[in-house]
Structures are given as structure tokens and as C-alpha cells.
Amino acid sequence: xxxxxxxxxxxxxxxxxxxxxxxxxxxxxxxxxxxxxxxxxxxxxxxxxxxxxxxxxxxxxxxxxxxxxxxxxxxxxxxxxxxxxxxxxxxxxxxxxxxxxxxxxxxxxxxxxxxxxxxxxxxxxxxxxxxxxxxxxxxxxxxxxxxxxxxxxxxxxxxxxxxxxxxxxxxxxxxxxxxxxxxxxxxxxxxxxxxxxxxxx
Numbered sequence: 562x563x564x565x566x567x568x569x570x571x572x573x574x575x576x577x578x579x580x581x582x583x584x585x586x587x588x589x590x591x592x593x594x595x596x597x598x599x600x601x602x603x604x605x606x607x608x609x610x611x612x613x614x615x616x617x618x619x620x621x622x623x624x625x626x627x628x629x630x631x632x633x634x635x636x637x638x639x640x641x642x643x644x645x646x647x648x649x650x651x652x653x654x655x656x657x658x659x660x661x662x663x664x665x666x667x668x669x670x671x672x673x674x675x676x677x678x679x680x681x682x683x684x685x686x687x688x689x690x691x692x693x694x695x696x697x698x699x700x701x702x703x704x705x706x707x708x709x710x711x712x713x714x715x716x717x718x719x720x721x722x723x724x725x726x727x728x729x730x731x732x733x734x735x736x737x738x739x740x741x742x743x744x745x746x747x748x749x750x751x752x753x754x755x756x757x758x759x760x761x762x
């Protein structure tokens with residue numbers, strides 16, 4: 562899982578603020594409310610980061626032309642071809658803490674990046690993938706051709722496919738999706754103040 566946890570270790574100032582102000586009877590209730598609100602705020606931060614293609618972390622590395630060409634939906638925005646990755650982020654709240662993250666295995670690879678790796682066919686003798694007009698692998702190194710190019714249909718259009726036995730992938734660049742504690746620290750304190758302000762009304 563890719564995630565970040567908030568509890569008395571990294572939200573200590575806010576929790577101490579709540580505990581000093583709240584009575585013993587409603588302390589747990591206020592902590593749960595605090596973590597619930599904070600979870601919503603962190604998810605909103607992640608959503609804004611996706612909307613701006615990593616704008617909150619300095620911008621994500623643009624997609625390679627070959628990747629854009631191969632997308633069925635034609636989007637050139639990193640990590641947003643289907644929306645599945647963005648929608649996978651959830652917040653799990655208890656009275657003692659909060660975890661915000663994604664259970665998708667690809668989230669970790671996209672967030673931290675990967676080293677170069679090789680791709681081999683699993684249930685076939687060769688790999689086939691769309692060949693962009695004019696050739697070129699957009700950063701991919703094709704090895705050991707397995708046959709002549711083939712044609713097929715994508716979106717109702719005839720398309721050429723390269724057929725190879727092995728592809729060397731240059732690796733995924735790191736595209737950070739979750740905030741650091743420093744980036745969300747002001748939000749933590751603001752949420753704590755709002756919860757206590759509501760309690761005093």
C-alpha cells in the first residue's frame with residue numbers, strides 16, 4: 562500500500578491542543594472528528610495534485626510520446642488515463658489515527674518510480690503493441706523482432722503493431738501523489754482549530 566499515517570506522532574501539536582481544551586468525556590469524539598476532517602483535507606490535496614498534474618509537488622514528468630500514442634483515450638496527462646488510480650485513494654479513520662492511501666500496487670511504483678526493467682510475453686510467443694506513425698519507440702528499446710509488423714483495429718481505425726519477443730522499458734519516473742508532513746502541517750493545525758471552534762459554539 563502507498564499511504565501516509567497521521568496520529569500522535571506526527572500530529573502531536575494538534576492532538577495536544579485538542580486534549581488540553583476538551584473534557585475527558587468528549588476527547589475521543591473530538592479526535593475522531595479531527596481525523597475525519599483531516600482525512601477529507603488530505604484527499605482534497607491529492608485531488609488537487611492530480612488535477613494540476615503534480616502541480617503541488619513541482620509538476621509530474623510528462624508522458625513519453627509513445628505512451629500517449631498507445632492510450633486508447635488519447636490523454637496526455639500522467640496518471641489520469643482512466644481515473645482509476647486517483648479514485649483508489651481513501652481515508653481510514655479511528656479515534657487514534659488516520660491513514661490516507663491507495664491499495665493499488667501500481668500506486669507505489671508511480672509514486673516512487675522504478676528502475677529500468679524488461680518486458681517478456683507471458684501467455685504468448687511475442688509482444689505486440691501499437692507502432693506510432695514514422696516509427697520510434699519513444700524511449701523503449703525493442704529487441705529480437707518476432708515477425709513482420711501486423712495490423713489491427715483501435716477505436717475503429719486500422720493500426721500497425723510492432724511484434725517483438727522482448728522490450729526494455731526505461732523505467733517509470735517518480736510522480737509523487739501524496740503530501741509530505743511539512744506540506745500538510747498548516748492544514749493539520751487549521752483542522753484542529755476548526756474542530757475546537759465548533760466545540761465552543
